[in-house]
Amino acid sequence: MFTIQEDRELLAHGAVSGQRKYPRWPEGGRLLRWREIVAGLLLLILFGLPWLEIEGHPLFLFNVLERQFIFFGVPFWPQDFHLVALGLLAFIVFIIVFTVAFGRLWCGWACPQTIFMEMVFRRIEQWIEGDFKAQQRLTAAPWTAEKIRKRVLKHGLFFLIAFAISNTFLAYVIGKDELIQIQTDNPANHLGGLAALLIFTLIFYFVFARLREIVCVVICPYGRLQGVLLDKKSIVVAYDYVRGEPRGKLRKQSAEVKGDCVDCSLCVQVCPTGIDIRKGTQLECINCTACIDACDGVMDKINKPQGLIRYASQEGIEQGKKFQFTGRLKAYTLVLILLLGGLGYLLLTRKAIETTVLRASGLTFQKQADGQISNLYTVEVLNKTFKPVALEFKVKNPGFSLQYVGQPLQTAQPGTFTKSSFFLLTPAKGIQENKTPLTIEVRANGQLMQEVKTNFMGPVL
Structure with a gap:
């Protein structure tokens, strides 16, 4: 804690005015160690996935500009937009289900903003400028050579990391090969790509160097969903006021009955958004568990059981009830299962070769010199694979x-539309009705891929 004189000096310089948070680091916390492991794995996945390939193609690609997406090596094209839309809808419902059950757990453990801010940028800040007290003193101090050196070093590293993040996200959009070409080729040939890199770098730098926790508190809409989705049965980071109140300083030889909370304010000091969890669930809480680790450390020192601040529901604290699979949660889960079932069915029945056969508009039938009746058709073939396929129509x-x-339509190139036209012919005497239903088999590399339905127009003799 600060001395009275330090507090006054910092307040006079506006360092603790509430515009900038200086959280204390919860060193040695049990949950912090697990968060560090999870963060390390997620960062490894984030930076590693763009470089993984299957048969020469990215494992993941989100090319919005060219409307091409690759998930686990399977390509999706604009014609598969309904699958992407259904997948996004299922993801939104999953977020709703997860939030109803476990609150803002995603924000504290897996959100990229939290992982980068708490595990990368804030660690660098502590390494260069010191702990939260030193950072406040440095902010309040006049500009000296030491302050300039530390700030230049810190923001230089921030910019380099933002540049690395920008390159990684761009690799997800355009692929690693094109990204490497932009980085190594003549800059004049890739002005658009370089401009995108610079813009994204500045955005990420501004987010992590300036906005910081404002993103979670003000900009991100997910926190505001808590007021709609959370109820008394949701598991959140919560203060056990039944056990902790009335709070007060720990004094020996005191006959006054008090709760377990010694009012040390460590839970407030370690909070990255600066809230007091003892006031209940709040919009700003990102469930980072820093307050849990800090409080557990204090409980260990005063020989009290851990868990004064813990993952719990309001009902669990008030009535001691365990987590329940409520009717509301069952309804959301049922919707999620139906969406995932529908998405799974569409993915399993998705055709690698998509063929459309249409009769030529404005024409009925033609009589040939040899007595046959013909209809003109247009055919479009979309090859959704990464390899050319040999086509056969029958x-x-x-x-x-x-x-x-x-020229006969014999080959469809990967990821392209192939168009052609053909006549269907039959002897006039074989026509039994004005509109004859037909089935055309489409074979790719000798395997039956699709049966296309169409109609044949002709005169009935």
Whole structure:
């Protein structure tokens, strides 16, 4: 804690005015160690995934500009937009289900903003400027050579890390090969890509160097969902006021009955958003568990059981109830299962080759010189794979033959639309109705991929 004189000096310089948070680091906390392990794994995955490939193609790609997406090596094209939309809807419902059950757990353990801010940028800040007291003193101090050196070093590292993050996110969008080309080729040939890198770098730098916890408190809408989604049964980071109140300083030989909370304010000092968890669940709480570790450390020192601040529901604190799978949670879960089931079915039945056959508009039928009746069709083939495929079309109905207009459609290149036209012909005497249903088999590399339905127009003799 500060001395009275230090507090007055810092307040006079505006260092603790509430505009900038200087949280104390909860050293040695049990949950902090687990958060560090989780953060390390997630950072490894984030920076490593863009460099992983399957058969020469990215494992993950989110190319919004060219509307191409790759998930676990499987490509998705604009024609698969309904799958992407359904997947996003399922993800939103999953967030709702998870929040109803476990509150803002995502924010504290897996959100990139929290991981980078708490585990990367704030660690660098502590390494260069010292602990939270030293940081406040440095902010309040006049500009000296030492202060300039520390600030230049800190913000220089911040900018380099923001540049690395920007490159990583751009690799997810355009792929690592194009990113490497932008980095190594003549800059004049990639002005657009370099401009994107610089813009994203400045954005990430501004977020982590200036906005910081404001992103979680003001900008991110997820925190405001808590007021709608949380109830008394949701598991959140909570203060056990039943056990902790009335709070007061620990004094020996005191007959006054008090709760376990010794009012040390460590839970407030370690909070990255500066809230007092003892006032209940609040919008600013990101469930980072720093207050849990700090409080557990104090309880150990005064020989009290841990868990004065812990993961618990309001009902659990008031009535001692354990987590329950409520009707509300069951309803949300059912919706999520239905969405995931529908998405899974569509993915399993998704065709690698998508073919569309349409009769030429404005035409009915033609009579050929040899007495056959013909209809003109256009065919479009989308190859959703990464390899060229050999195509073969065959009319399943007996008595019909297929004749291409120009070059036969024999190959579909990867990730492209291939268009062609053909006539279907049949003897006039074989026509039994004005509109004959037909089935055309589409084979790729000799395997049946699709059966396309269409109609054949002709006169009934």
